[in-house]
Structure formats: structure tokens, C-alpha cells
Amino acid sequence: MDMQTNTLKPRLSFWQLWNMSFGFFGIQFGFALQNANTSRIFATLGASPDDLPTFWLAAPVTGLLVQPIIGYLSDNTWHPTWGRRRPFFFLGAVLAAIALFLMPNSSAVWMAVLLLWMMDAAINVSMEPFRAFVGDKLDASQQTAGFAMQTFFIGCGAVIASLLPMFFSDVMGVSNVPVDGAIPDSVRYSFYIGGLVFLLAVSWTVFSADELPPPDMARFQAQRRHARNFGVALREIVGGFAHMPKTMVQLAFVQFFTWIALFSLWIYTGSAVADNVYHTVDAQSAAYQEAGNWVGIMFAVYSGVSALAAFILPVLARATSRKTCHTVCLAIGGLSLASLFFITDKHMLMVPMIGVGIAWASILTMPYAILAGALPASRMGYYMGLFNFFVVIPQIVSGLLLGFLTKHLFEGHTVRTLVLGGACMLLAAVLTTFVTDNAKQAGAK
Template identity: 85%
Template structure:
């Protein structure tokens, strides 16, 4: 499938880019709370290290189901006041805020898993159209900057959200100890703040950004009427797999191994640090909960680095190429993640997070910038949603296999699983060099 010709779109100012991207601050606030604390919540409620990946399956499965559908629906939506993507931003934000309030009040593992399904589905409803939003509004010359601005807000939101449990514990005197198996107050209050921030930040974008109407409204209305048929919708959603542009197929392999690495890191950093640095595997101990807080610091570091790198990587990409920039970033991140095997001093844990932050910034920017130039404008939302399959499928594979590897190959030492994740990220770097970037051609 060849890219359709795009008419030149108005060049947006810095503050217009800011407004249209600010919602990602709230979205990543929710994701960061989930990434830092989900394994801790599951373990506190009684889940074993072997079971953690299975509990996490809720996140990728909901993304797998939700994102292509939301992308297809938003492609075929237009309202003179709400636009195309913003109704989905707002609906997802309301549902995500409710889930964030519910999550830390779970009293059993099954309940936490159920809320995780709801929370991740809601976050995906808000997040998926944001990627297409950049393709809708920005000319090709500004798309890398648009995704970089999103990455900046992702980093900023993740820094604050990741540090919240430690802030409540160390500076506000809130209890960090689970009482009678319940979630610590530090985690509960962090999720309450997260729910409010998520709704407020996404609402900012909803009410300050505008959207371009379809260039041919009569044709769009005819297509939308056609798309309302369930059979047509299902056929187009499923049929898009066979029509993916070549660049998208190549990036799929890069994404697959990148996200296996990230999923391993999110699931197992807490238990790995508790075991390798704090010397405990007892989820009810004070040392384990302290390790959980410090993982928030580590994740804040990589998120902060990504916020800064978001503006430096486009400069490197212009000087070299987007492929080289992404491959270099992934190599740095993979080696950094694997290096945690050798670290037994808490103070040294900041170093690998710097490398992971560089990789994270590139993962959130370069693949989408490369992809946007290869997609037809009329199906931008659908294909951005379909692209999410290559984020969720590796997470599902990880959820099914990482527990087995950890138990039977790594002797229960989850730091070894982080080494496996680092190796996968380096492999993704190699595969990046085989991607065709149409815009650079």
C-alpha cells in the first residue's frame, strides 16, 4: 500500500504543540503508577514471583483488543465541536480516573487483576487516538517534533508519578507498611492523585486543542455511513493486517523485541532489586517495601532522562538518520538493563536507568515518526491502533513465558530475567537497521 499524498498542513507554534500533547502527561501518570506499583500490589496481596507475569497479562490483552477498535472508530468519527479524536480522549480519561481510585483498594489478587483490566482498557481508549492526533494535525516536517513533545510529557508525568510513594513516605510521613495484608497508604494516596491528574491533563488537551475537519466532508460522510455496518467494520479491522505497509511490518519486529525487554523490566525490577540489593524476597517485610519505593526513584530517573532526550534525539536523527538514532538508543538501553545483574549497591542503580531512559525516549518517538510517513491519512488512527499489536503481543508472550524462564532456567532470581530483556533490546537495535524509512528516502 502506498502512502497517500498529504496537503500541506498549517505549521503549529510551540504552544499549540504543547496543548495538543499535554494530555500525555496525565496518561503517563496513570501508566507510571501502574508500571511501578502493580507487581508490588500483587505481591503484597499474596501473589508469588512466578505468578506476576500472568497477573500482568490484563494490560497487553486489553490493548490488543481496544486499540485497533478505537482507532477504527475515531477514524470514522467527526463532530463539529468535539472533533475526531477528542471524544475518545475524554471518555477514556473519566474511566481511567475511576479505575485509578479503585486499584489501591483491592483486597485480593483477583480483584486487583480485574481492576487492572478496567484501568488499562480505559487508558488505551485515551492513548491510542493521541498517536493519530499527531498524524492528523501536523505536516510531515513537524511530526518528529510532535512525537517528541508527547515523549517529553510522558517523561515528566512518569517522573512525578513514580516518585509519589516515596514523597508520601519520606516527606509527608504517610505509612509505607502494609497492615493486615492491605496496600500501604503511600500507594493508595499516589493512585488517588493519579486519578485526578489524569482527568485534568487530558481535559486540558480536549478543551484547548482543535482538529482539522476531513478535507472532503461529503466523501467522509459516505465512508462513515458505510463503516457503521458491523460486518464492514469487522472486515476492515481484520483485513488491515494483510494491507500493512512494508515499513510497518519491518517495525513490527523491532517493536516485538523492544517491548519484551520493557515488560521484563516493569514486572521484575522490584523483585530483582529486593533480592539483588536489599537481600529479601518477603513482600511483607519493610525492606521489600523500601525496595518498592526505590524502584519508583529508578523509574523516575529513566523517565526524566527520556523527557530530556526527547528533544536531543531529533537533532541526532537529523544529523545521522532516524534508524541509526533508534538503533544506537536501543543498544545503550539493552546493555544498561543487562548491567543490573552486576549491581549490588543501591547508589549504582541510577546508572543503568540513564541508558534505559535514552532507549525509552527513542521507543516513544522514532518508530511512530517513521511509521507516520508510511501510512494513508484516512486510516491513520486504525493503523496506529494496529501497530499497538506489536506492543501487546510481545507483552502477552512475556506474560506466558517469563515466569517459566524465571522459575526453571534462572532459579527464581529475577535479575537474570532483566539480562534476558537487555539481550532482546540489543536484538531490536540490530533489526532497526533493516527498516525502510520512506521520509528519509
């Protein structure tokens, strides 16, 4: 199997990197609204904290099914105008925009769960090919910079999206209180803006960036005809597990514990802050909704830090190594997440968010940069999609176990669940030290 090598590709300018990455601004706009507000929507519609992880299972299960399939399909797609990855960018953006418009109009928990499923599937259709897009277009010497540019836009999109509910309530005077169990207007309007931004940002990349055609079109066409056979496609999708590169297997363990930590952060920060700082567990109360807005600011801080750190991490990686950089960032993030247990002043909550932001920047950059150098060039999309298994499997495990642990081991105090998440991120830092990075083969650290 041919491995990804340092084949000659045009070196892209800053603005070309900008255009090919800008779609991630919209993608993360959608993810940030989902991460900061979904538990709040569920709670407002009557869900109990114990049930939140189960309802969140829709998201990782969707990713588990969608990402490797979309990756496989995009590997075997080529259109003279649309290219290989961009058709999937655009289709996912249209569907995600629709889901974002519908989500805050849910009238029951079951409806919100179904729309979360739709929204996450659509976002995954757009997002998965973006990772392979970097491997397709960039020489190995620019791949870390390419993923860092994506991380920058992820941070920028998340900052703005996370602040929208508070902007509407505090600046625009829009109601932030649920009436008759309905989602507050501040949240609804935020999702409407999110749907529009998602579609426009992804469209920018679709229409401003081009793609390199397959170097051997005749061979590519033959492979595509072969891939259209359903049995062949199924065997190749499933069989990829047996042929994962060593580096990918090692990173899988790192990702597993990293994403348990992140899932606990997204599910439980709202209720933990409401309980630990605002001293309420009543989702219909004004204090609970105020806590929800404050969590939006917290998430904006860590996203903003990640946007800034995105440009520093490549420098640190060159000075040390990508593996060392990721190890240190995960350790900082784990300690920061666990420290939320000790903080009861809302303003002090911003301090650990700085550490979480540093970790988040590295999580979005370093594993993918390390992995890109270890993958077959012809199956970049598929393996990037398969790699997502090790993002969604820990989320499924979390969905099945965290509610039980929170109720029976932590006596309903979700801030203790965040401490568990911090411990998992620290374990991920330790496991990173065992990863084999082929960076030196690409002429970089």
C-alpha cells in the first residue's frame, strides 16, 4: 500500500490556505451552538440531568456511521467543476442550515433528539472531507500549517457562536427566559444566525478553492468503478480496521480518553456551573438560564484561546516535536478541567478555560498533522473518516456511563464528572508519549 509521501504539490499562499479553511468557520459555528446549548435545550424541554448523556448519544452514533462512509465516497468522487471533497462540503452545509433553523423550535425532548441527530449528521458530512482536503492539497511541509489554519477558524467561529445568546439577551434585549416551556428567543435567534453563517462560510470555500485532479485519471476511474460495487465498498470500509497504520492505532488510544474529557465538558458544564456557582438545578429558573449564558462566555474564552494558540503551536512543534507539544497541551487541559471543582466565583471560571483552549487547539491540530504523514494518499478521506471512530466511540461510552456515574457515584453533582474528564485528559497526555510520529520522514519535526 502506497503511503503518503512528500510528493511535489504547489506551495500555497496565506490567502489560499485561508480560502480552503474558511468553511470551518461555519462548521464550528454550528458545532459551538450545539455544544453550548443542546443540554440547555433538553433541560428546558423537561429532561433530567441523568438523561442528558443518553440523549447526546445521537451525535456520536451519527458520526460513527457517517464519517467513514463519507470519507470513502469522497475518495472515489471526482467532478471537473466540483472536485472531490467540495460536493460533500456543500451538501452537508445545506442540510446543517436546515437543522439549525429547526432545532430551537423543538416542542418536545424527542423532537430535539431527532433534530440533534439530523444536525450532527449534516455537520459531519461537511466536516469530514475538510480533514482530507489538507492532505490532498498540501505538501507535508505545509500540513501542520493547514490544520492550524482550520483550528484558527474553528476558534473564531466558536467564540462568536458561543456569545450569541448573551448578545441577544444583554445587548439586543431579547428574552432569555423560557415561556410555557419553549426555548428562549435568545437561543432561537442564535441558531437562525448559525444556520445562515454555516451555509455562507462553507460556500466560500466551495467556490473560492480548487482541487488537484487525480494524478492518474485512468487508474482513478478504474478504482471508482470498482468502488461502486456495494460488496466491495462494504468490505473495504469494514476491512480498513485491520490495516490501520501503527501511528493511527497509537493515536486511537489518545483520542479515546481525550474525547471522554471533551464530552463531559460539553454535556455537564452548564449544569455544573448552575449548581456549583449559581446554586440552582431548576432549568426553568432565571438563574439556570443565566448560567447557560455564562457557559457560552466560558466556551467563547476557550475557543478564542484556541484560535490564538493555533498560530503558536506549529512554532512550538518545530522547536520540540509535535508529540511533545500535544503532550504538554493535553496535560494543561486536564488540570484546567479538573480545577472547575474548586471554583465558585463565575469570573474565576475563565482561568481554567484558558488551559482548556490550549488543549483544544492542539486536539484539533496535532493528531491530524501526525496522522496525515502515516496514511496512504489514495485513501486519505477514508482513513480520516475511520479515525473519527476514536472520537465517537468514547462519546458513546460516555453517553452510556457518565449518567450512571454522576447519579450513583457523584450524587448528582456534575462538577465531579468534570473532574473525571480532567483525569481522562491527563491519561491521554501520558499515552501521547508512546505515539510514533513520522514527521522526520517529511522533513519536519
